[in-house]
Amino acid sequence: MGGDAPISVQSMTNTLTPDVEATMEQIRGLEDAGADIVRVSCPDEDSTAALKQIVAQSNVPIVADIHFHYKRAIEAAEAGAACLRINPGNIGNAQRVKDVVQAAKDHGCAMRIGVNAGSLEKDLLEKYGEPCPEAMVESALDHARILEDNDFFEFKISVKASDVFLAVAAYQGLAEACDYPLHLGITEAGGFQSGTIKSSIGMGMLLWSGIGDTIRVSLSADPVKEIGVGFDILKSLNLRHRGVNIISCPSCSRQGFEVIKTVETLEKRLEHISTPMTLSVIGCVVNGPGEAMMTDVGFTGGGSGKNTGMVYVSGLADHKIENDGMIDHLVELVEKKAAEIEVERAKEAAALEDQTAENRVTAAE
């Protein structure tokens, strides 16, 4: 994480952690949706005991959400957590911090310092009067210093707030003040629609300016939806691509087929494809051919009254099809194109590997 690594997308389970079966079911759903990292809360001993089984069964790195209790942090590190979400300033005395850091070092575990505008330290609130970007940055740097003093540098930082302006200003201040990887989030952003909009604006501004190494969209909704929104934010900014990016028009009276219904169905039918690719689904020739030129697969509706449209492959007009059966046909074409792209990617990766091996031999000679 950090540097040139792709920006990772994460979410958090909301099951009872000791219920390993339910928690794993949710983690599987998140993995299928493309989650790179999953956070699991560990408020008690039963949770850290279950964490061991969860880590063993999970295909993605698990972050243990600890908050305060140093013993839970040590247990989580021992259980194989990839990262502890904990603020060292909240653990208690210096020895406890040392013990947690040692456990993290012993088990190759990273940490996340998570500052939240809603739970700033008392002294900072007294100093600044209210939660503000400066107080949040100071809090983050105070926690970071504790880890640095313990010779521990494998950590990332978040400075979340539910207020978009506050969160953005805090992250901007933090990015100026340090080089640690940053975990972005607009916390308690709300329900699916408003939370998505707030997160897109806040994180979008930061990501656009090059700030952020991992993101979590916090929604009062199914965690799987958070992953979808996270990838859509990254896709919109051309920062990362996963799955089919559908370009579609809002439709109007010129549409040659029912654009909205078609796109809804295609979104569902193409969920299983993780290959980054584009599909344009446009109601008529006003914008259809232009959009199709830039996509892997495209469909443009014919004039009103006509029951046919043009299919585009790799940006070129390829053949006409009737509207009936068009969805099945497009799904088939997208699947075929995705397989071709994967073959090309595999060839490129193999060629790169060969080149690297050749360079190694030349260097050894």
Ligand code: SF4
């Ligand atoms: S592309 Fe055609 S159908 Fe779609 S909104 Fe524009 S004019 Fe209407």
